[in-house]
Amino acid sequence: MSESTMPPPDRRPGPAERLREAVSNGRLTAALILLPPALVLFTLFVILPLGESGWYAFYDWNGYGTPEDFVGLQNFEQMFGHSVFSVAVGNTVKILVISLVVQMPLALLLALLVYRQTPTNAVFRLIFFVPYIMAEVAAGLIWSFVFDGNYGVTASIATTLGIDKFFILADRDLAFYAIMVVIVWKYFGFHMMIYIAALQGVPDDQIEAARIEGASRTQIVRHVQIPYIRPAIAVSAFFAIIGALQVFDIIIPLTNGGPSNQTHTIVTYLYEFGLTRLRIGFGSAVGVVLFIVAVLVAVFYQRLFMRKAAS
Structure with missing residues (x-):
């Protein structure tokens, strides 16, 4: 030319x-x-x-009047040196891991079972999604009754089996595991709906072509459907991570951070040791740290994972 x-x-x-x-x-x-x-x-x-x-965050302030008692980094030093804060951080990490390892795979499995448009699947979707639309406080109160050793479901189980009554939420070793069960039950429906919306966008001809080639159901899921919904999985994981940093409403009606401060997350720690004790400066320091962590997670997740999922 x-x-x-x-x-x-x-x-x-x-x-x-x-x-x-x-x-x-x-x-x-x-x-x-x-x-x-x-x-x-x-x-x-x-x-x-x-x-x-x-x-x-740089003042020792109780919320009344103008902050005048400047303490510099003392609030941050007390926070990082507090054993309960370490427990709260560890519990937050546990929730994050459970959300990624248990909650999301469960949601994906159920989405693969009910994503097709049928009346029966619509009923099951509603059943699975109802816990998410329920208020967190209401869900916490319902499960506090379930775990009640005197009058709840666990009391009925103990009576039926002829064993001594047990109080899960009062046990230092079991209380937080009970909370994680409630969190998985409460939020897996949200992730399931994300996956359902993505799965409905997978071309049927791709699935049919894989069947003609002799692919099994597991191979179709692994090599056809999951690659197509990878962006939805990345978004779901992002919501799971940010949600783990914000858990509060469920824990308060269940344990209020007890027993012996063993079920605190970062947010309930802020509430208990900052707001309820009128240590607004200390609570602000915790809030600043939580905000920085959330921003860093959002920025790095966007750069490392969201772009890869979209490509």
């Missing part, structure tokens, strides 16, 4: 051209109308509270 017949190279529009295009199609007007209210709300309810928390 001669130089005279070669197509002209693609030229990226300059700033002035992009501005004229934005004005002509109405995007600039929409941004000028919608962006300022969003920025104001985000500043009032996110940026300012975060900034104030970062400021309070």
Whole structure:
């Protein structure tokens, strides 16, 4: 092909051209109308509270009046040196691991069983999804009755088996395992719905072609369906990780962090040792650490996993 017949190279529009295009199609007007209210709300309810928390973290303050007793990094030193904080961090990590290793595979297995559009599957989806739409406090109260050694389901089991009554939520070694059971029960339906939506987008012709080639059901799942829903799995894992950092409402009605402070997570630790004891400066320090961890997790997860899943 001669130089005279070669197509002209693609030229990226300059700033002035992009501005004229934005004005002509109405995007600039929409941004000028919608962006300022969003920025104001985000500043009032996110940026300012975060900034104030970062400021309070360097004071010994009970929440009344103006913070005046500057203590520097003392709140952070007390937090990292507190044995209960170590327990809270360990429990948060346990929830994260259980969410990734138990909750997500269970949700994927159930999604593979009920993702097709049938009346029976619709009923099962509803049954599995109901725990998620239930309020966390209500779920915690229901399970506190289930685990009650005097009047709950465990009491009935003990009576039927003729053994002594046992109190799971009062046992230092078993209480947190009971909490993890409740967390898996409560949230697996959410992940299941994510997988169902993704599985319904897998082309049927790909599955049929795999069947014609002699692939088994397990091979179809492993080599056809899971690769197609990898972005959904990455999103589900992200929600599981962030959710593990935020667990609070379920633990309060179940154990309130007990027995002997063995079932605290980072958020319940903040609530118990910061807010309820009117140590707002100390609680702000815990909140700052939790915020930094959440941001780091979000940034690195986005860079390391979300892009790979989308590619």
